[in-house]
Amino acid sequence: MSFLSYFRSQRRNSASVAKERLQIIVARERAQRDGPDYLPALREEILEVIRKYVPVDKDAVRMEVDSEGDCEVLELNVTLPDRGVSEQAAGRSS
């Protein structure tokens, strides 16, 4: 370690940002290519159904297929908006 590195370390190093971004995108792309073909369409339809009842974002639905032994598990994660927001929206639409 040199004494000048003290001043340099203030800035977040870009290599660790790169690694983090890559890990996320690569994991997502692997899940897509290893997953069954119907997954994107299924995701869209589920999103539409949820949107009938709750105003959620496009990214609010996360879907992953894991295999455990002979079993394949479809994991579905929906992030609902804050209570206040959803009730407001529901009130407006009724």
Place this chain on the structure above:
Amino acid sequence: MSKIVVITSGKGGVGKTTTSAAFAAGLAKRGFKTAVVDFDVGLRNLDLIMGCERRVVYDFVNVINGDANLNQAMIKDKRLEGLHILPASQTRDKDALTQEGVENVLDELRETFDYIICDSPAGIERGAMLAAYYCDEAIVVTNPEVSSVRDSDRMLGLLASKTRRAEQGSEPIREHLLLTRYSPQRVQKGEMLSVDDVRDILAIELLGVIPESQAVLQASNAGIPVVLEENTDAGQAYDDAVARFLGEEREHRFLVEKRGILGRLFGG
């Protein structure tokens, strides 16, 4: 038993052709009969890197179409015994390579050669997929840079599903990672993904790390495979990689920058 090895990457400009030339020359130097085949139809360049561009008469597509036989098209390297080059065609016809044609040529090469190195074009189009289709082993050339790593991962996915071995369900191809244009100095400063970062993400066996080096450009200027420049860092790093490919254990070199006392005091 002959082996077909594809040099691939997805992304362009990462060093596939440099690596193909270096590996072919490195294997031939060790006494293996080696053919190196340029699959980049329309953008022939392996001949330049190998320094035999003025001796091209017939090419890969001529052989596939039956205009020439393999012996007429193969260029014998003047430096190394047993090293032959099959140049790509400069045609603009994208469908010039046919699956059957490629298979026939590779089968014929298998009769004579120990190693057949396939220099893949960039991208994931027909040429790249055909270069990979019949391979037994793959060397994935990657730069420590986000787009290159992502493309390499995509290519690994394709190698696992779109090759003959994958389709026939036979033994999976062996995949090797070759990290090129590596700058230890920039890694130390936190400006470049480290070899461990790239390994963590791609999760395949590391064949070698080639340092960013002036020797690579100088060798290509002269038409000499860089592995034959034995006094250069890149040449030695390629030689190590070839040795590891053949099963030898060699420690990884050129991963840290050599610096003097002043550099250590004031460097990052």
